[in-house]
Amino acid sequence: MANVVPGKSSYLAQSNALLRKNLTYQKRNKCQNCCLFVFPVVILGLLTIMNNYLQHLQEAKQNLLPPILNPPEMPPAIQIPIDQDLPNPNCRINSSCSASFLFTAYNQSFAQGVVDDMFPTPTSVNSSDLLTHLVLGTPSMSDNKNVSHEESRLYYLQQKCYKNSSIFVPIELDCMEGLTLWRNSTSKIHDELIIGDSRTNNNEEKEFAGAFDLQNSDNQNFNVIVWYKTVKDEQSSPQMQADVISLLNMVSIAFLRFVRGADAQISVEFFKDMPKSIDLNLPHLVTLMSTLLFIWIIVWLFPVMLQALVYEKQEKLRMMMKMHGLSDGAYWTISYGYFALVSIIYMLCFVAFGSLLGLGFFTMNALTIQLVFYFVYANLQVSLAFLASELFSNVKTASVVGYLLVFVTGLLGNFLFLNLLETPFFPRIWVTVLELFPGFSLFRGLYELQQYALEGITVDNGGMKWQDLNDPNNGMKEVVIIMFLEWLLTLFLAYYVDRVSISGCWWKKASSSARQPTLSSHESQISFQTEKTDVIQQRETVEQLTLEATASHAIVCNNIRKVYAARDGNPPKVAVKGMYLALPQTGCFGMLGPNGAGKTSFISMMIGLTKPTSGSAFINGLDMSTNMDEIYSMMGVCPQHDLLWETLTGREHLLFYGRLKNLKGAALMEAVEESLKNLNLFCGGVADKQAGKYSGGMKRRLSVAISLIGDPKVVFMDEPSTGLDPASRNSLWNVVKHAKQHRAIVLTTHSMEEAEALCDRLGIFVDGSLQCIADAKELKARYGGTLVFTLTSTAEHCTEVEEMVMSLSPNAHKTYHLAGTLKFELPKHGTRIADIFEAVEDAKKRFPVHAWGLTDTTLEDVFIKVARAT
Incomplete structure (x- = not known):
């Protein structure tokens, strides 16, 4: 190995190493990345094809259905319910219910005089009154029946109807009495009309033909507001126009007769629509579908990021990087920044491609509003992925939950939240509460963009503009603020939970004296008496070094203990029973012991994979309870199981970990090449093969090379020669023999031959404790x-x-x-x-x-x- 002393790497060096590794890793996964970015392109392309097809279909049907140049004339009949229960519900029995009209005004006496002349008497019926007071009676206003319905009948409104009274004109009209009812205010009229609408299909409902507010009307001024009842989604129907015209004409004639006399008359003979062409609005279906489809496209990124984060956790790659000196700050900066950048690029491609295809959802609304909305949600989604990754330890489980969440979010938004959003009686405060769920916030923003895009199709200069955010009915500003605050909150929570779960602060928790389980004095005395002389000397050495607090030894373990909690009815398992160990700055210490003796548990505590139950430890004089980050910068680890990225090559692994150890330029390349050669990973293109294609022995050799690169001062190797052939094992032994001259190495093995060849001192570990500690010759002589x-x-x-x-x-x-x-x-x-x-x-x-x-x-x-x- 290259004998370099690189020192602790800086934040920039760590960030550079992780960024290079991430870019290389993503380059290996180019197929998956291409599929990710192609997905929205395919969906938007299909929407464009559908939009063009529907537009072509509309043009074809418009050619088959010529425009209506001369709409038919229609009588101005008022549609009213015939089963009203005012003033007496018994009227339904003898079919004598009245057509009830509510009225109010500032001047009650004047208003009463006007409405008293609203309906003619049987003796004063004339042809003009027939047109003015013609009504269409239906079983119930809520039944949504039109003029031509077979159960509807034409009636003529009068002040009083007599038995068998009817009027014979070209058609026979039954008589219906008109009833006017005073209300003290418009609010009471409003409440009664609302109650009538909200209690449909109920025999006790109160339905009214209409209502009038005469406000400041008097003999010199005529100021009236008319209420009329319409059926939802038929706001532009001909019957609605008839209701408005007839009610206005009825109250206008009553005012004229009150002011000018009974002969005053304004009659409406008919009404008709404007000439028009038939617009089927088929292309609008694409815009209506956009909310559901787009929420699936955007949330699609969430399970992808979740998988990547959980994979690092499942394979313990995050911990492996930390054990080789990667700080939390560098990890979060690069990892979060990388996912945020990918998300933003994804959103930009989504908006850009939709705009190029000419979809109204993108072209009608202000581009800057869309970019701000997608930017905030992209960051919120990344922070949610980091927080959610703490809940999973298995990639498959995380994938299933992630994609299920994508599917459910779209369906709940489209079929639940949308109905609540469009229901006028659902409290707005609860809409805001539902928007605290990020999926509903995203849906609300997409819904607002959709509605403004639909408006922009029919209105010039339509679409959402920045000034529209001040509209109280526009929820875009509200959801952007909610998502921004949630982004900051989830980012903080994710960082905090990550630090608690993986950082070196577990030693602080474990070292708290209040929480350390201790042996009783009797147990301690028995344990001490059963220890061998060399173990007792080791214990005394550790106690002396702990008091002196010097850095003369590479590793000092003071009563390290590990107890696994009781599980499935089994008692607690004591894996390590108070380990005392002091190792010099150089040399190799071998830990021998049968399976289950506690060797791996001890190594795991020392490298940070698990926390100790009690005890303290020092690496080169640094307390592991307070200086874990500094310790990681001088530590190398070869774990029992190979922790490697399947798609990175051996050379790329060593380059990454070399950069973490602050190796640069020629020193980095020299260290990498020497490691590959010494461990037989250089010839035959093995160095540039992906680690997923390595054999078990090649992976072990790569793990050893990773543990030694960058001149670490302390190296832990857990069964490094497992699965190696004799030639590879001999090469590994030569590397370790050379390496132990400059650092302390702790090695566990089941090979006695390896222990004698490599280890300067040996400790036999049985049932969680050291039974003896000496060199091989002394042990053979003693035992x-x-x-x-x-x-x-x-x-x-x-x-x-x-x-x-x-x-x-x-x-x-x-x-x-x-x-x-x-x-x-x-x-x-x-x-x-x-x-x-x-x-x-x-x-x-x-x-x-x-x-x-x-x-x-x-x-x-x-x-x-x-x-x-x-």
């Missing part, structure tokens, strides 16, 4: 002290073999017996190797000896003995 004698003969001569061994040493101990093979441990003291050779040569004369061997104690023997003795 060995025996020779291992193995001999294979026939099964019937096993007794003779045992007698021979016992004659060599009465303290011999048989450790293995299978068929004709026996293994014995002979104490070195009092046993001569020459005697063993002579005994074997003599035994060959008495019984067959197929094979035999004499070996010294191996590290594997020591490991097995320590593990069994615990």
Whole structure:
């Protein structure tokens, strides 16, 4: 490895490294990115094709349906209900209900005189009155029936109807009495009319033919307001025009008769529409569909960003970057900025392409309003993705929830929120409350743009302008403010939750004395008494170093303890039982132990993947409870499982982590090339292959190279040689041997050969605690002290073999017996190797000896003995 001392990387260096990595990573995912940006283009293209088709269809139908040049004449009949319940509900029984009209004025006596002359008496009927007082009776105003409906009948309004009274003109007209009812104010009239409208299809409803407000009218002035009832979505129907004309004509004639006498008359013979062409408005369907389609297009980005963020969390890549020195500030600046930039470019392409296609939704409304609206929502969506990523640990789950949210948001907006928005009786305050849901805020803004675009189709200089935001009925300003405030709030929450969940501050929480679980004094005394001499010395060394607070040792662990909480009815699991460890600035320390002994739990605590239950630790004199960011800048990690980006190459991984370690220019390229060569990742184009195509052994070698690049002062390697062939393992050993001369390395392994070859000191870890700590020779001398004698003969001569061994040493101990093979441990003291050779040569004369061997104690023997003795 290149012997460089780069020091801690700056914020700009970290940002540059992460930005380069992100751009390279996205370049590898170009197919996915192309699909992402093509999606809105395809939707807008289909809308344009549909718009052109409908326009062509409209032109074709207009050619088939010529314009109406001479509309027909229509009588000015008033449409009124015939089942009113005023003044007496019993009128329905004998069909004698009156046509009820409400009226009010400042001068009640004058108004009463006017309305008293509104309906003719049976003796004063003339042809002009027939046209003025012609009404169309329907079963109910709310039944939405028109003049030609078979259940409707024509009536003639009179002051009084007598039994079997009717008028014979070219058609027979039944009589209907007209009734005028005084109300004290216009507000009371308004309330009664509203009540009548909101209680449709109810036998107790109160329906009125119309209402009049004569305001300041007197003998010299005629000032009147007419209320009339219309059916929703038929505001321009001919019947509505008839209602207005007839009611105005009726009250006007009554005023003239009151002021000028009974002979005064203004009659309306008929009314007719203006000549017009038939407009089917089919292309408007595209604009009406835009809200639902566009909300799906815009929210489509959310699950894409969510997947990317959860992937880093699931694969622990975010933690891997942090362990190699990436600060939270640099990560958030680049990651948030990257997603925000992608979102804004996406929105710009969306608006630009829609405008180029000539869709009214984009061309009618002010471009700057659209850009501000999309900019605010794009940032809100990015911050929501960061916050939502904290809720998921699996990419598949996040994807399903994300795309389901896209689908549901569009449907709820179009079929629930839209109905509430267009209902005049739904409180506006609750509309604002619903807009706190970001999807409804987006829908409201798109809805406003849609409505102004529809208006712009029929009105010159239409569409939304900045001055339109002052209109109280325009919700665009409201939703932009709501989304802006939510953007700031969710951004703060996402950053805070991220810091709590992943930053080094977990050591602060774990180190709080109030929360540290401790052993009882009795348990501590027993634990101390059962420790071996070397473990006790290690503990005393750690306690002394903790008091001195010096940086003479690379790693100092003071009573680190890890307890996993009880789960599924099982008791709490103590993984690490008070680890005391002091390692010098250079050298390799090997941790041996059976599976489940707690080695990986200890490594995970030291590199920040999990938090300790109690204890403290120091790296190069820096307290892990307060200086984790500085510690990460001098740490290298090779985790048990390879944490790699599948689409990045080996070279790109090393370039990224080298930049995080503040390597630049020629020093960076030299370190990368040397790492690739030393770990056999250079030849055959392996360095430029994507990591997802690597074998397991190649991934392990790359992980080791990542842990050593940038000259870290402390390196943790968790089973680095797993899955390596002998040649690759030998290359890795050479790299580690060279690296340990300049740094402290903590290595876990199951290979005794590897432990002897690499480690200056070894610690055997059993059942969560250190049982011994020394170099390999000292351990073999302490726990060995025996020779291992193995001999294979026939099964019937096993007794003779045992007698021979016992004659060599009465303290011999048989450790293995299978068929004709026996293994014995002979104490070195009092046993001569020459005697063993002579005994074997003599035994060959008495019984067959197929094979035999004499070996010294191996590290594997020591490991097995320590593990069994615990």
